[in-house]
Amino acid sequence: MPNNTPIILIDGSSYLYRAFFACPPLTNAKGEPTGAIFGVINMIRSLMNQYNPTHIAVVFDAKGGSFRNEIYSEYKATRDEMPENLRPQVEPIHTILKAMGLPLLCVDGVEADDVIGTLARQAEKENLEVLISTGDKDMAQLVSDKVTLINTMNNTVLDPQGVIDKFGVPPEKIIDYLALRGDNSDNIPGVAGIGEKTAQALLTAFDSVKDIYDHLDDIEKLSIRGAKSLKQKLIDNQKDAELSYLLATIKTDVALDFTNEQLLVTDLDVNKLVELFAYYGFHRWQKELIAGNFLKQQKLTATDINNLSLFSQESDTVKDKIDTDYQCILTHEQLDDWLAKLTNCQQFAFDTETDNVDHIHAKLVGISLSVTPHQAAYIPINHQYLGVPDQLPLNEVLTKLKPILENPKIKKIAQNAKFDYSVLANYGIHVQGIAYDTMLESYVLNSTERHDMDSMANRYLHLKTITYNELTKVDKKQVTIDAIEVEKTTQYAAEDADVTLQLHQKLWPELEKDQKLTKLFTDIEMPLAIVLADMERTGVLIDPKQLNEYSTELNKKMLEIETELQFLAGEKFNPSSPKQIQAILFEKHQLPVLKKTPKGDPSTSEDVLSELAEQYVLPRKILLYRSLAKLKNTYTDKLPLMISPIDHRIHTNYNQIGTVTGRLSSNDPNLQNIPVRNEEGRRIRQAFIAPQGYKIISADYSQIELRIMAHLSQDQSLLSAFANDKDIHRVTASEVLSKPEADVTAEERRRAKAVNFGLIYGMSAFGLSKQINIPRKEAQFYIDRYFERYPGVQTYMEETRQLATQQGYVETLSGRRLYLPKIISGNAIEKRGAERAAINAPMQGTAADIIKTAMIKMSEWIKSQPTGSIKMVMQVHDELVFEVKEELVSEYSVLIKSIMEDCYQLSVPLKVDVGVGNNWDEAH
Structure with missing residues (x-):
């Protein structure tokens, strides 16, 4: 065996968990988790390319416990069970590693550490270099002149001096160090009261744990903090120290039926790997395999080359581009052919190209269409640069497309349909039959992903699309699309329509697998897009x-x-x-x-x-x-x-995918951030005014998230308070302080309000104490008493945390999901943050579903009223704002309240506060 490259011993079990928590929650096309697979293989591949080893072993823990569990039943007892999303990734990792030609080792009765320790010491005896790849600190005891550790997560290497620098003791004292201070990750007790610094100090003064116990009387002479009490601590915990020493010691004499010589790296099974990478969605690795540069030692045989050549011809997933048929429509005959296709099809994808992202003022530059995957057409109608070929007249194109676009029986598919709908409305075309929006399909499937077309094409179709910035960059400057050559724009625009169609064909079957998600899309998100477009177009007067x-x-x-x-x-x-x-x-x-x-x-x-x-x-x-x-x-x-020069109103843009919980956001301007509780904010709201002859009506859901909490928790006290239309904050103060409601002071009600709202956002006693300026102990009293009086809330919170941990997501009442990959993080701060989100998301998301449903119901009702009698002009948090003719204010106030309160059924009644005024501030 050559001496110029080390034997590499990889702690596979350590890799599993570290990769799982470090990598994003990736999935393949079938929705199977792949993040840990990617992480483990990527780390091992990087290690191999760096060292180019001839001998290697990837060692995993065997199923069942080890001899340490027989010695100490609580060994590793504090560790959580393997996460559900990690379990199905273990076997694929083993399969891929074997196809990479790497020996896999797993020995019953011992841990991976013991197998690695035994192999390392065998190699030392043969004067061979060893590199152990792990993140576990107990492995530092194996370090020597011949044995080095590497942590591939941060690429740090530990030799004997490195161990001293990191742990304060040399490798030969690491077992003693762990015996004294313990190891929380493995639940090794150590000596109670001895931490890292004290353990280092003791092992600087003494040779070992045994030496310490042989010289207990000398300890109080040491200049160590708390030296006088150390002797008694050591005496009281001697058995734990001895047990910990035994548990922390890595066995180096495991009986193995193989030697280091047998850990030879064999050839890659390239064809098997290409197949595996295709299945799990690692397409870049596929291409590298086919190119022969996945690993430095990769060699392609003649058979490999022949098989891969056939694979390259047959598999779309390894091609940069699939053959496409994109047509530029410049003649009446071409247009008529496409009009016939559209008229006779059941559904088609369309997209608009404009000179502006402001849908109210955008001018149409062209329209792209696709009926069949990989086939699309682009109709240029307003390109401006010199030398442009003859374009069909804009009016003629729109006149011929209008009956098709307005035909509700022909289904339309778009990416961000709200924008396309609004742009075409500028030209008098009111598109009907928009059945699918791929941006919203992706959002409903997983709100935490990115939903722009380029990201989605990459993620779902494994395609690299032409980006808008790439298309419109000319001589290092960005220009508008109408200044780009028609030939280039055709490839970009037609691709948009084609990819939109393909994305829908990919995403819709995934949505249909879950009836709740399908209903969420068809009943809420899709119809809401048109409601928002109409509301944006209406705008608001200032x-x-x-x-x-x-x-x-x-x-x-x-x-x-x-x-x-x-x-x-x-x-x-x-x-x-x-x-x-x-x-x-x-x-x-x-x-x-x-x-x-x-x-x-x-x-x-x-x-x-x-x-x-x-x-x-x-x-x-x-x-x-x-x-x-x-x-x-x-x-x-x-x-x-x-203010728009067209209608002298302001037109915000509502972002339907702007939050992971389903809440709407807005920009240009951001209406959600205008303060409401101070004089400055109210002054701004006073500038939002009603037109002559109209009034502003504000309809605001009262305490909607607390009502949803009552429904979700089914806490009897909360249900009763809302059913009897009581002041929930006064009731809470009465419950927590055990005093009659009539005796609750304004300050006590304020504190109860902070508790009510704070707890649904996961506020701690520290946070509550800061918010209402009381001692932390008093804040903890409020929280403890709250849970005593509302036990259903505490039960709901605990069950939600557990459910989120088990399945990786939480749901609203409408089935909207929020995925929480950090709920199983080893980082305590990340985990607590995910747990807070798990508790709050069902409430905040359900509140979003309710107001979205209300907007759809209100829009339907408004259409049934006389034109111009009422307009829905704004949505802010839990509030809808309307312009209503003065003579109809009393009648419509009652109807608005009724529609909003009846749009969604909970165990407690929804309550809407309605206000009227000449401006927004007066009405709210």
Whole structure:
């Protein structure tokens, strides 16, 4: 065996878990989990390409326990069971590794560590170099002049000096070190009260655990913190120390029926690997295999080359592009041919190309169509660059397409249908029969993924599409699509329609596997897209004069605060500059540094300044300045500039896929972020006005998430309070404090409100204490009493955490899913965050489903009313805003309330508060 490359021994069991938690939750085309497979194979492949070994072994733990479990039944007892999504990935990993020509070892009765330890010591005796790939610290005991550890997650290598640098003791003392301090991951007890530093200090003074116990009287002489009490700790826990030493010791004499000589790397089974990679969706690896560069030692035989050549010809998945038939429509005959195809088909995909992403003002540049996969057409109708071939007249094309696009019997498929619907509406075409939106299909399947066409084509179809930026970059500058040659645009635009069709054919069968998801798409998300498009097109009226006046006021206030800040700081500085704020607060005034940025600078984030503001005036004034500057820059200055010259209204864009929970978001402008509870926010809302002869009606769901919590938890106290239309916060204060509702003070109600809303967002006692400014112990009392009085809520929360851990997702009442891959993370912070999301998502997501359903019902009802009598103009959080003719306000207020309260059935009644005014602030 050659001495120039080490024998590589891989701790496969360590790799499994580390890859599972480190990699994203990948799946193949069949929805089977593949993240751990990708992670394990990728790490081993990288290791092999780096060292090019001739001998290697991947060692896994055998099923069942080891001899350590017989010695100590609690060994590794604190570890969770193997995650459900990891279990089905183990066998595929073994299969792929075998096809890679790598020996797999698994020995009953011992752990992978023991097999690796035995092989390492055998190699040492033969004067061979060994490289152990693992992330487990107990393996450090094996390190020697011949044995080195590598952690492939961070590419760190440990030789004898590296062990000393990391653990504070040499390799030969690692067992003693673990015997003293224990190992939480393996549930090795160690000596109670001895941690990392004390263990290091003791083993610097003594040779071993045995030496320590032989010289117990010498310990109190040591200059170790707590030295006087150490002797008694060691005496009291001697049995645990001896047990821990035994558990931490890696066996190096396991009886093996093979030697290092038999760990020879054999040839890859290239054809088997290509087949496996195709199945699991690792298409880049497929191509590398076929090109002969998956591994440095890869060799293709003549048979391999012949088989792979046939595979390349037959398999779409390894081609960069599939043969396509994309046609540019420039003649009447071509157009008529396609019109006939569309008229006679049951469904087709379409896409619009425009000169602008603002759907209200966008001009149509062309339309693409696809009836059959890999075949599509592009109709250019408004390209502007010189030398453009004759295009068919825009009016003629639209006139001929209009009957087809408006025919509800012919189903249409789009990617972001809301945009295409709105653009065509600019030209008097009201598209009907939009049955599918691939962006929404993907969103309903898994809201945590990316839903743009390029990402989806890559993920679902394994295609690299032409991106808009690639198409429109000319001489390093971005231009609009109407300035691009028709031939290039045809490939891009036709591909969009074709890929949209293919994506639908891929995604729809997946949706149909789950009746709840299918219903969520067909009953809520798809019809909502058109409702949103109509609402966006309607827009909302604002008074620019009010906003301009308020901008002037804000500017004056900001100048006054700047003067105060300069006085408080003792010098001039820019309150919008984080660097200058850092210098003033933390260098000049020496305020405590609460948090640092990734670069190590003191943080000036809002949460940091808010905490400092509780004690210091300067950060309090900086926060006030920032809040006014944000209002001015985001709203009072910007909103008047966003008024459309077409209808003199503002048109926001509602993002249907902007949140993972199903909530809508909005941008340009962001209506969701206008403050509602302070004077500044109300002043902005006053500028949202009703037209002459109309009033604003605001209809807002009251405490909707708490009502959903009552339904989900079926807690009898909550159900009773809502059924009797009681003040839920007053009831909670009464329950928690054991006093009559009539005696609850305003402050006690405020605290109960914080508890009610805080707990559904997973707030801790620490968070509650900060929010309502009470001691942490008192906050814990509130939480404990809350769960005593509402036991159903606590049961629901615990069961939800368990369910999320088991299945990896939670659901709303409508079946909307939120996947939570970090629910099984080994990182405690990530896991707690995922658990909080698991509890909150069913409530927040169900609230989203309810208001979306209400919007659809309201839209249907509005269409039945006289034209112009009522318009739905905004959706913000749990609120819908309408413009209503003055003479119909009383009648419609009652009807709006009734429709919204009756649109969704819970165990408790939904309640809608309705307000009326000349502006949004008056109405809300």
